[in-house]
Amino acid sequence: MSRRVMDYMKKAYERGILIPAFNAAYPEMVKPICEALKMLGTYGMLEISRPDIEKFGAESFTVIYNEYKKYADPDFVSIHQDHVPVIDEDGIRVDYKSLLEEALSLGFDSVMVDGSRLPLDENIRITREVAGMAHLTSTPVEAELGAVLGHESGPLPPYEELFDSGKGFTSPEDAERFVKETGVDWLSVAVGNIHGAITGSAKDEKKVEARLNIDHLKKLRKVTGVPLVLHGGSGVQREYILEAVKNGLAKLNIGTEIRQVYEKKLRETNNVEKAQEEVSKAMEYLIVEYYGVKGSKSLLDK
Numbered sequence: 001m002s003r004r005v006m007d008y009m010k011k012a013y014e015r016g017i018l019i020p021a022f023n024a025a026y027p028e029m030v031k032p033i034c035e036a037l038k039m040l041g042t043y044g045m046l047e048i049s050r051p052d053i054e055k056f057g058a059e060s061f062t063v064i065y066n067e068y069k070k071y072a073d074p075d076f077v078s079i080h081q082d083h084v085p086v087i088d089e090d091g092i093r094v095d096y097k098s099l100l101e102e103a104l105s106l107g108f109d110s111v112m113v114d115g116s117r118l119p120l121d122e123n124i125r126i127t128r129e130v131a132g133m134a135h136l137t138s139t140p141v142e143a144e145l146g147a148v149l150g151h152e153s154g155p156l157p158p159y160e161e162l163f164d165s166g167k168g169f170t171s172p173e174d175a176e177r178f179v180k181e182t183g184v185d186w187l188s189v190a191v192g193n194i195h196g197a198i199t200g201s202a203k204d205e206k207k208v209e210a211r212l213n214i215d216h217l218k219k220l221r222k223v224t225g226v227p228l229v230l231h232g233g234s235g236v237q238r239e240y241i242l243e244a245v246k247n248g249l250a251k252l253n254i255g256t257e258i259r260q261v262y263e264k265k266l267r268e269t270n271n272v273e274k275a276q277e278e279v280s281k282a283m284e285y286l287i288v289e290y291y292g293v294k295g296s297k298s299l300l301d302k
Helices: 002-015 027-039 050-055 061-071 096-106 120-137 159-165 172-182 214-224 238-245 256-269 272-290 296-300
Strands: 019-023 044-048 077-085 110-114 141-144 186-188 228-230 249-254
Touching: 002 019, 002 077, 002 249, 002 296, 019 077, 019 256, 019 272, 027 044, 027 061, 027 077, 027 256, 027 272, 044 061, 050 077, 061 077, 061 096, 077 096, 096 110, 096 120, 110 120, 110 186, 120 141, 120 172, 172 186, 172 214, 214 228, 214 238, 238 249, 249 256, 256 272
Parallel strands: 019 044, 019 249, 044 077, 077 110, 110 141, 141 186, 186 228, 228 249
Antiparallel strands: none
16 A cells, blocks of 8 residues: 555646545544545545644554554555654654554554654654665655644744744755655645644634745755645645645645544534534535545546
8 A cells, every 4th residue: 555655645746636634633533534535536644643642532553543444445545644753742752763663563554753843964864764664664754844833832923923934944955955865755844834733722723824835835846856745734725725736735734624623513412423424524625625636536546
């Protein structure tokens, strides 16, 4: 399956097709994610990050993988290990190798190491080591460069201030070096996108309507030559996403938008099935109306 994921990501990058990746913050979210993608003929990813485990109810990479095996049609859905930070949002050093080894031994189709909070040289060194480890089983590796803010505790500076200053944006010079020296397959970049909050009352609030600096994204595409990934996809204005897809964006991570509707309905009804239905509805809107990727698998298969 890893080879198919590589092939689809390459085609998506070259042809301007978006691959949506949906985070399962709870095991019960896996079923509607997998079923919606197949029903809509859309190729996408189910993903789980360490923050999903530590801050929400995903439990473990193993638990989500087992749910994936129950419900996913691998022709339509691959499973991706999202954010495994070397240093997490609380500033704590993480045993990232054991988490990556867990996913690789289970058979995840792709993995991500996040060394974005490290100095550049250390991020390069660690990402190169992880790529070497994962490539032994032909498993593609995603890494992050720049600062996609939002997971940290406390309020963010005003969004317009962040965007106008370019604070945290991925440096094209650093990105060119990073890709060459690490052998990473996909690169998560920062061009105005922000993560949804994962702590405090902010995690239940509507996300900022983010924009993307498309000119900056074009520079990153030119110097890296690999599929680019945007984290914090929930809330990014539609016209910017569609333009980004024409300029190197192959994968978009979506978490907050489907997590919040699941949690809200569960609080209101205490009924898991009704909460799962809300996830399905939200995904159908995103896939059909917002991103326009219904039926994308047939395009990727050509």
